[in-house]
Amino acid sequence: MTPTAYLATVRHVRTTPLQHDFTYRTVTWAIPLDGRDPNSGIPWWQRTFIRFRASDHLGDSGDWRDNIVAFAATHDLDASSWHIVALSGAATAGYAFDPLTLYWCTDPTGDPVAVIAEVRNTYGQRHAYLLRPDSKGVARAEKRFYVSPFNDVSGSYTMSVPPPDRSGFDVRVTLHRPGERPFVATWRGIRPRSLSDRVRLALHLPLAAQVVTVRIRLQGIRLWARRLPIHPRPDHSEELT
Template sequence: MLSALYRTRITHLSRTPVHHYFEQGGYSWYVDVDDLPQLPRWLQPFARFEAVDHLSPPTAGPDTLRARVDQHLADRGVELPGGTVTALLQARVLGYVFNPLSIFWCHDRHGTLRHVIAEVHSTSGDRHAYLLPPTGAQPAAVKKALYVSPTNEADGYYLVRAPLPDAELDVTISLHRENKPAFVATLDGTRRKASIANVLRLQLVAPVAPLVGAMWIRLQGVTLWTQRAPVVREAPIPEREKVGQL
């Protein structure tokens, strides 16, 4: 599979405790974890892929992104020997990375999609990966397990709709409590060839995108605070893994 880029639009809609909406532009990579993009040396600072930025390390062998996916599946009793794994994620740009959401589509050796891993990252460096069935355009339900926002507790459940990207990317995640949506986020975009020209072009329209994205999310948190949204304290999370930034 040839790598691709998606020029993305992210929207966030909070319905409770206060109504708040914002959107931002950016871009994401769509890659085969066994065949990560090999860019010219002079361009590598703007697109570097590190296994440490995702999931948990393997118990044995080389620490690669594929090994981390396999370990995550094996820990849950799943094996996909020889199957392709594609991923939607952000690369490190000038040493910094922030992936609010990384998605891995896991296929068996016959090319059939078997599992989807949706990994959520918080701005404080915590992350949690949810293993989902391949529901296509229909959402899959999963219990929320990570404190992400100071205005939302780590309760409720997510509905995640993450069909395989094609010419268009169309992902939706909604947080529900008492069968009512408290928060809805969307990620959509148009596919582009991962050419040198397109990588350079995206550095102009979305410079240092991971850093800007993290700062923008923090700014929205401040905005919610000024709107008197109640602040929810984070409960201790045992053995949580911090994301390396540099």
């Protein structure tokens, strides 16, 4: 398996204390972490502006897979023989920003073991959740990380994380608080088949990470202008929990 590019659509929906909805397009990759350099599988014409780097994700090692194995060990899991597939953006023109990276982990027989959800905010912090999805690919986790200045760290998540396949992927993250669902994010991708899809993918590739960051910050300014309350950001020094 080599890295697979998807034309992805991300949608954020806020329902309280005010309603806000925005959608953007980007490029997402499914990357096998099998010990080989994932950049070796990128088409030659994309290598001048696309890179996958362990330093853009959790852990201290220079090897992306080794960092996931080390994270699993903090949960008393031996991931040394796991098959691991990451769903992530790439560094484009030397810059990376991935609000969510998912890792599907299966044992040597192909049975699912866990999904790791690595969340990053625009303050340079990140946090990883070890998930145990049910047979429908749905997992639950208490919120532990400050993602947006307009949401504190209270509540819990429901994450629908079925694994990607050759046709696409469909991920949904819902924040729950008593009596409400204040935030829902969907992240869907398709393999480009038509000429128009291939053109859209090619246009998004060179600066995908930069465009995502700009769009998120612009939406933040819009929410601030609508007087949505800002919550103080707590310290967060531990990312591997």
